[in-house]
Amino acid sequence: MNLNVDHLSVSFSTVNIVNDVSLKVRNKQFVGLIGPNGCGKSTLLKSIYKVIKPRQGDVFLSELNVMKSSPKVVAQKLGVVGQFNELSFDFTVREMVAMGRTPHKGMLETDNQEDQSIVSGALRRVNLEGHADRSYNSLSGGEKQRVILARVLAQQPEFMILDEPTNHLDIKFQLQILNIVKKLDIGILAALHDLTLAAEYCDYLYVMKDGQVAASGKPEDILTKELIGQVFDVSCETYRNPVTGGLGIAYLETRGTPERL
Numbered sequence: 001m002n003l004n005v006d007h008l009s010v011s012f013s014t015v016n017i018v019n020d021v022s023l024k025v026r027n028k029q030f031v032g033l034i035g036p037n038g039c040g041k042s043t044l045l046k047s048i049y050k051v052i053k054p055r056q057g058d059v060f061l062s063e064l065n066v067m068k069s070s071p072k073v074v075a076q077k078l079g080v081v082g083q084f085n086e087l088s089f090d091f092t093v094r095e096m097v098a099m100g101r102t103p104h105k106g107m108l109e110t111d112n113q114e115d116q117s118i119v120s121g122a123l124r125r126v127n128l129e130g131h132a133d134r135s136y137n138s139l140s141g142g143e144k145q146r147v148i149l150a151r152v153l154a155q156q157p158e159f160m161i162l163d164e165p166t167n168h169l170d171i172k173f174q175l176q177i178l179n180i181v182k183k184l185d186i187g188i189l190a191a192l193h194d195l196t197l198a199a200e201y202c203d204y205l206y207v208m209k210d211g212q213v214a215a216s217g218k219p220e221d222i223l224t225k226e227l228i229g230q231v232f233d234v235s236c237e238t239y240r241n242p243v244t245g246g247l248g249i250a251y252l253e254t255r256g257t258p259e260r261l
């Protein structure tokens with residue numbers, strides 16, 4: 001399934017937060033969205049997955065017009081791992097993951113054996129089967145993040161949006177989540193902060209600055225020290241990592257800041 005975002009703009013009162021952004025994710029591509037804090041990544045993603053209404057623009061998942069479709073129809077195709085995962089009500093981990101099946105069920109239809117086995121499989125994939133009966137609210141930030149991924153896996157989407165999915169996670173689980181997502185072999189659009197991981201996992205990157213796309217291309221082509229300096233305001237050198245052969249980034253010193261943090 002492809003994602004096509006066409007000239008999308010989002011404003012809050014009179015302030016333009018996302019300004020005429022167009023992007024594409026081809027079937028089975030893993031595309032990263034990078035950019036500094038506050039540049040509009042989450043706002044863009046939320047307007048793609050229908051939490052925020054854009055001022056203008058269109059979003060298509062293959063032939064499905066996302067703006068004109070009901071949330072349930074969109075949720076049958078699109079899975080989302082958002083940035084904040086707090087809950088007011090207390091559900092068990094298994095109940096949370098079972099919610100991933102909801103878009104595929106009729107109004108009064110209850111979960112059947114197949115749903116239960118999909119939920120157990122999703123919990124196993126994120127190494128949380130031992131936590132199935134725990135209260136979701138009692139989990140650590142990283143465990144919650146993995147429950148949310150399990151819920152999306154149970155949803156069996158054909159496209160996935162992730163907003164900083166490795167937030168809260170130690171390096172083992174960062175890699176685990178990115179590996180699970182990569183292996184799904186579906187289209188992925190993910191906002192990521194770690195540029196080295198973005199270079200490692202993404203087939204293509206969009207770089208945002210001040211609500212606009214400042215650059216796009218294959219990670220090895222666009223993640224230059226000049227672009228990183230311009231967009232993130234840090235000086236760095238890039239190099240080929242001698243162990244992995246991938247992109248290495250050595251950060252030097254922030255530029256233009258009057259005081260060191």
Ligand SMILES: Nc1ncnc2c1ncn2[C@@H]1O[C@H](COP(=O)(O)OP(=O)(O)OP(=O)(O)O)[C@@H](O)[C@H]1O
Nearest residue numbers: 012017035036037038039040041042043044083191
């Ligand atoms: N509901 C809102 N009302 C007003 N301003 C908002 C609202 N939501 C977001 N903003 C502002 O829009 C800008 C972009 O926020 P957004 O969360 O999209 O950035 P981001 O690139 O995802 O940042 P981060 O990397 O810190 O998560 C910020 O200045 C933010 O304060």
